[in-house]
Amino acid sequence: MLLGVACLKKCLLVLAVIILTSLALISCGGSSSKSSSSSSSSTPKPSGLKFRAVVSQDVQSTIATPGLILIDALKDLRANVGQIGAGSMAPAALFLSSDRKITVAVSIDQNRLVVLNNNTEAISAIGTIQLPGNTESLVISADNGTAYAAVPNAPVPGGGSVGAIAIVNLNTGGTPPTLPIPGVHYLTESGDGSKILAFSDNTDLTQLSNVQTVTVVSPFNIVAGSKNAVCNPAPPNPVVCQYVTGFDHPVAGFFSSDNTQAWILNCGPECGGTQASIQLLDLHDPANPVAGPPTPVPGGATVGFMQNRTLYVAGNPPVGSNTCAGGPTTAATTCGRLTIVNLATLPQATPIQPTAVIPDGYHTHIDISGDGQLFVGSRNCTNIVPATPGAEQRGCLAILNTNNGNLVIPPDNGDVTGMTPITNRTVFYLVEGGELRIYDTTTDKIYLLQSIDIFGNAVDVKLIDF
Numbered sequence: 420m421l422l423g424v425a426c427l428k429k430c431l432l433v434l435a436v437i438i439l440t441s442l443a444l445i446s447c448g449g450s451s452s453k454s455s456s457s458s459s460s461s462t463p464k465p466s467g468l469k470f471r472a473v474v475s476q477d478v479q480s481t482i483a484t485p486g487l488i489l490i491d492a493l494k495d496l497r498a499n500v501g502q503i504g505a506g507s508m509a510p511a512a513l514f515l516s517s518d519r520k521i522t523v524a525v526s527i528d529q530n531r532l533v534v535l536n537n538n539t540e541a542i543s544a545i546g547t548i549q550l551p552g553n554t555e556s557l558v559i560s561a562d563n564g565t566a567y568a569a570v571p572n573a574p575v576p577g578g579g580s581v582g583a584i585a586i587v588n589l590n591t592g593g594t595p596p597t598l599p600i601p602g603v604h605y606l607t608e609s610g611d612g613s614k615i616l617a618f619s620d621n622t623d624l625t626q627l628s629n630v631q632t633v634t635v636v637s638p639f640n641i642v643a644g645s646k647n648a649v650c651n652p653a654p655p656n657p658v659v660c661q662y663v664t665g666f667d668h669p670v671a672g673f674f675s676s677d678n679t680q681a682w683i684l685n686c687g688p689e690c691g692g693t694q695a696s697i698q699l700l701d702l703h704d705p706a707n708p709v710a711g712p713p714t715p716v717p718g719g720a721t722v723g724f725m726q727n728r729t730l731y732v733a734g735n736p737p738v739g740s741n742t743c744a745g746g747p748t749t750a751a752t753t754c755g756r757l758t759i760v761n762l763a764t765l766p767q768a769t770p771i772q773p774t775a776v777i778p779d780g781y782h783t784h785i786d787i788s789g790d791g792q793l794f795v796g797s798r799n800c801t802n803i804v805p806a807t808p809g810a811e812q813r814g815c816l817a818i819l820n821t822n823n824g825n826l827v828i829p830p831d832n833g834d835v836t837g838m839t840p841i842t843n844r845t846v847f848y849l850v851e852g853g854e855l856r857i858y859d860t861t862t863d864k865i866y867l868l869q870s871i872d873i874f875g876n877a878v879d880v881k882l883i884d885f
Contacts, residue, residue, distance in 0.1 A: 464537075464538060464539075464540050465500070465539065465540045465541075466489050466498045466499070466500045466540055467498075467499070467500075468489065468491050468492075468493075468498055469493070469884065470491070470492045470493045470884045471489055471490060471491065471492055471498070471537075471882075471883050471884050472489075472490040472492045472839065472841070472848055472880055472881065472882045472883065473487050473488065473489055473490070473513065473522060473535065473537075473880070473881055473883055474487070474488045474490060474837075474850070474855055474873060474877050474878075474879070474880045475487055475488075475510040475511055475512070475513055475524055475837075475877070475878045475879045475880075476488055476502070476510070476873055476874075476875045476876060476877055476878065477509035477510060477511050477527040477875070477876055477878050478509070478875035478876040479509065479875075480874075480875060482874050482875075483874040483875030483876075484502070484504070484875075485504075485505060485508070485509035485510060485527075485875070486502040486503055486504045486505050486510065487502060487503040487505060487510055487522075487524060487535060488502045488503075488873060489502075489503070489540065490848075490855075490871060490880075492841050492844075492848075492882060492884070493844075494869075495846065495857050495866070495869040495871065496869075496871065497871050497872075500540075503535065503540060503541065503542060504542070505524055505526075505533050505542060505547075506533055506542065506546060506547045507547060508526035508527075508528075508531045508532075508533065508547055509526060509527045509528075510524035510525070510526065510527070510533070510878070511524070511525060511526060511527040511529075511836075511878040511879060512524070512525045512529075512555070512557075512878070512879050513525075513837070513879040513880070513881045514557045514558070514559060514566070515559075515881045515883065516559045516563050517559070517561060518563070519537060519882075519883050519884060519885060520536070520537055520538060520563055521534055521535060521536060521537060521543075521559070521563050521589070522534070522535040522537055522881060522883060523535075523557060523559060523566055523589075525554060525557065525568075527878070528553070529550075529553035529554055529555065530549065530550045530552060530553050530554070531547050531548065531549055531550060532547070532548050532550065532557075532566070532568070532587070533546070533547055533548070534589055537883045537884075543589070543592075545588075545589070545590070545591060545592030545593075546592060548587055548592055548593075548595065549594070550568055550570055550573075550585050550587075550595065551570055551573040551574060551583065551585055551595070551597060552570040552571070552572040552573040552574075552581075553570065553571070553572055554568040554569055554570050554585070555569070555604065555605070556568070556569040556604065556605040556606045557569070557606065558606050558607070558608035558615060559589075559608075560608075560612050560638065561611065561612035562612075563589060564588070564589055564590055565586060565587065565588060565589060565638070566587040566589055567584050567585070567586060567587070567606060567608075567615055567636075567638065568584065568585040568587060568595075568606075569584060569603045569604055569605055569606045569617065569618075570582065570583055570584070570585050570597070570603070571602050571603055571604045571619075571620055573585065573597055573599075575597070575599045575601075576599075576647050579599060579601070580601035580602070581601065581602070582599070582600055582601040582602040582603045582619065582620075583597035583598055583599045583600060583603065584597065584598040584600055584603055584606070584615075584617065584636070585597055586598060586641065586648065596645055596646050596647050596648055597647055597648065598636070598641065598647075598648040598649070598650065598659065598660075599647075599649070599650070600617050600619060600634050600636075600650070600660070601619060602619035602620040603617045603618070603619050603634070604618060604619060604620045604670075605617075605618040605669075605670050605671060606618070607671060607672035607673070607674070607681070609674045609678040609681075610674055610676070610678055611678050612638070613637065613638075613639060613678065614635055614636065614637060614638075614674075614678065614702065615635075615636040615638055616633055616634070616635060616636075616672040616681060616683075616700075617633070617634040617635075617636055618633060618669040618670055618671070618672075619632065619634070620668075620690075631664065631665070631666040631667055631668060631669065631685075631692070632662050632663065632664050632666065633662075633663045633666055633669050633672070633683060633700065633710070634650075634660050634661070634662055634663075635660065635661040635662075635663060635700075635702070635708050636650075636659060636660055637657070637658070637659055637660075637661075637705070638659075640656070640657040640658065640659045641659055642656055661705075661706070661707075661708050663700060663708050663709070663710050664710070665698070665710045666683060666685055666698060666710065666713075667685040667686070667687050667692040667693055667694055667695075667696060667713070668685060668686040668687060668690035668691060668692035669683050669684065669685050669686070669698075670684055670685075670686045670690065670720075670721060670722075671683070671684040671722065671723055672684070672700070673723065673725040673730060678702070679701075679702050679703045680699060680700065680701060680702060680703075681699075681700045681702060682697055682698070682699055682700070682725070682730060682762060682765075683697065683698045683699075683700050683710070684697060684720045684721075684722075684723050684732065685697070685698060685713060685720060686720055686721055686734070687719075687720065688719075688737050689719055689720075689721055689734055689735055689781070690721075694713065694715055695715070695716045695717065695718070695719050695720040695734055696713035696714055696715050696716055696720070697713065697714050697716060697720070697730065697732070697760060697762075697765060697771075698710055698711055698712070698713045698714070698766075699711040699765060699766065711765075711766055712766045712768075713766070714760075714765050714766045714767050714768075714770075714771060715770035715771070716732055716734070716758050716760070716770070716771055717736055717737075717740070717770050717771075717772070717773070718732070718734060718735075718736050718755075718756030718757070718758040718772070718773035719732075719733070719734020719735040719736050719755060719756055719782075720732045720733075720734045720758075721733065721734045721735075721781060721782045721783070722734070722782045722783055722784065722785050722795075723785065724785040724786060724787060724793070725762075726787060728761065728762045728763050729759060729760065729761060729762065730759075730760040730762055731757065731758075731759055731760075731785060731787075731793055731795075732757070732758045732759075732760060733755060733756070733757050733758075733777065733782040733785055733795045733797075734755060734756065734758075734782055735753075735754075735755045735756065735779055735780075735781075735782075736755075736756055736773070741753045741754060741755070741756075741779065742754065743776055744776070745776050746775070746776025746777070746826070747776070747826065747828055749803070749811060749813060749828070750803055750811055750813075751778070751779070751801040751803060751813060752801070753779045753801060754776045754777065754778065754779050755776075755777045755778060755779045755780065755782060755797065755800075756773035756774075756775070756776060756777065757773060757774050757775040757776075757777050757793075757795060757817065757819060758771055758772070758773045758774055759774045774819075774824075775817070775819055775824075775826050776826075777795055777817035777826070777828070778797060778800045778801065778813065778814065778815050778816070778817055778828060779797065779800050779801055780797030780798055780799045780800025780801070780815050780834075781797055781798055781799055782795060782796070782797040783796065783797060783798060783835070784796035784797075784835050784836070784837070784838050786838050786839065786840055787821070787840065788840045788841075788845070788847050788860040789840060789842065789843065789844075789845075789860075790822075790845055790860050790861070791820065791821040791822045792818055792819070792820055792821070792847065792858075792860040792863060793818065793819040793820075793821050794816065794817075794818055794838055794847060794849060794858075795816070795817045795818075795819070796815055796816050796817075796834075796835025796836075796838060796849070796851070797815045797834070797835060798815060798834035798835065798836070799815075799834065800814065800815035800834070801813070802814055802815070802832045802833065803832075804832060805830075811830075812830035812831065812832065813828055813830070813832075814829070814831045814832040814833050814835075814851055814852065815833065815834055815835045815851065816828070816829050816831065816835050816849070816851055818858075818863045820863070827863040829858075829863065829864070829865070831851050831852065831856065831865070832851075832852050833851045833852020833853065833854070834851070834852065835849065835850065835851050836850045836851075836853075836877075836878050836879060837849070837850035837877070837878060837879035837880040837881075838850070838880065839880050839881050839882045840882070841882060842882065842885065845859060845860045845861050846858065846859060846860065846866060847860050848880045848882070849880070850877045850878060850879060850880055853873075853876040853877055853878075854873065854877060855871050855873050855877045855880060857869060857870065857871065
């Protein structure tokens with residue numbers, strides 16, 4: 420009986436400690452007010468986290484080493500583990516697989532890559548892959564077995580025009596074979612992985628002279644085991660590439676849900692062409708893809724984001740039209756434009772006029788939060804550093820509330836080099852000026868109650884859990 424009473428007292432004491440500990444955790448939740456229930460049902464990884472982001476850092480110094488840094492994306496805290504080394508390279512741009520199982524990190528000099536296994540939180544044993552040149556654009560196959568990297572300066576066997584897609588085996592590594600496509604700079608992959616659209620800088624393709632071309636690549640038709648692939652292999656092997664003419668410096672494409680159509684973004688004057696525009700590429704007949712007429716986008720078009728049948732397009736209008744009139748008051752003398760396009764109305768002969776005046780620079784990043792805040796970022800923009808407290812501060816970021824049209828130019832400085840919305844939360848991660856910023860999407864301001872110090876120089880950020 421006395422033993423039972425003692426046991427009861429001990430149990431009550433343990434219960435009291437648990438309750439007090441729980442209350443303490445609730446009161447010290449950091450940015451928990453910015454969280455809703457997580458959609459992540461994954462088990463904890465080696466870091467102990469279920470919902471993570473990863474940041475690349477490219478500086479070697481007395482206090483920093485290049486590598487990948489894990490972030491607790493539920494609490495906006497740096498993971499309580501060391502950063503992940505990236506071999507001998509300094510990681511910069513990050514490319515995420517569609518199932519978020521792997522992340523490919525490209526070096527700051529753009530000619531090497533490593534693969535992060537997001538489940539084990541370790542770099543793949545295949546090590547560092549050397550590319551045949553520099554890449555800014557990479558897509559990953561649906562089975563995560565292959566990465567296709569656009570390398571505009573890749574040498575071509577036989578001395579042809581430089582440029583090729585490097586075909587990287589993500590399971591075995593080694594020297595990647597290449598598929599020659601002169602000047603290929605950007606890639607877009609269909610949802611089912613059956614098509615890759617290749618966009619070239621070069622207007623003098625070997626196959627087609629002095630025309631602007633989109634190359635439709637069928638990766639499933641590439642002959643397995645080839646040291647160097649070709650667009651037109653000998654019969655009975657199927658054709659790998661189809662060429663579609665009639666574009667004006669194309670830089671991006673956006674596939675329909677059934678992968679039978681793609682809307683092509685023509686950069687036009689910002690890339691040395693004539694007219695920024697959007698064109699529909701009909702892919703119903705794989706053997707005969709057809710380009711439709713262009714719809715002019717006078718505000719410029721270097722980057723886009725598609726949500727349902729709405730395409731958000733950012734760029735700069737031609738010189739003379741690139742003033743800041745109509746936008747927020749600023750000391751900047753040149754500005755970019757954001758254009759909202761209803762794809763259901765295309766094609767149309769009437770130019771689609773811009774929706775908002777945004778910072779200038781070359782626009783490279785665009786994404787949207789779950790509550791409709793559209794983030795648009797550029798590099799080499801007009802930065803305004805406040806000369807006195809309270810004076811204008813302006814960098815390369817604009818935020819548009821797509822629900823009511825309100826536009827914010829946050830008071831921060833620097834190039835925007837990475838961004839990712841955080842699922843089921845009203846926060847948005849963004850890298851500007853080498854710093855990781857946490858934005859509160861209910862106010863479009865940097866979240867001041869929590870910050871994450873990245874020693875060195877942050878470059879890119881990706882959310883690696885659903």
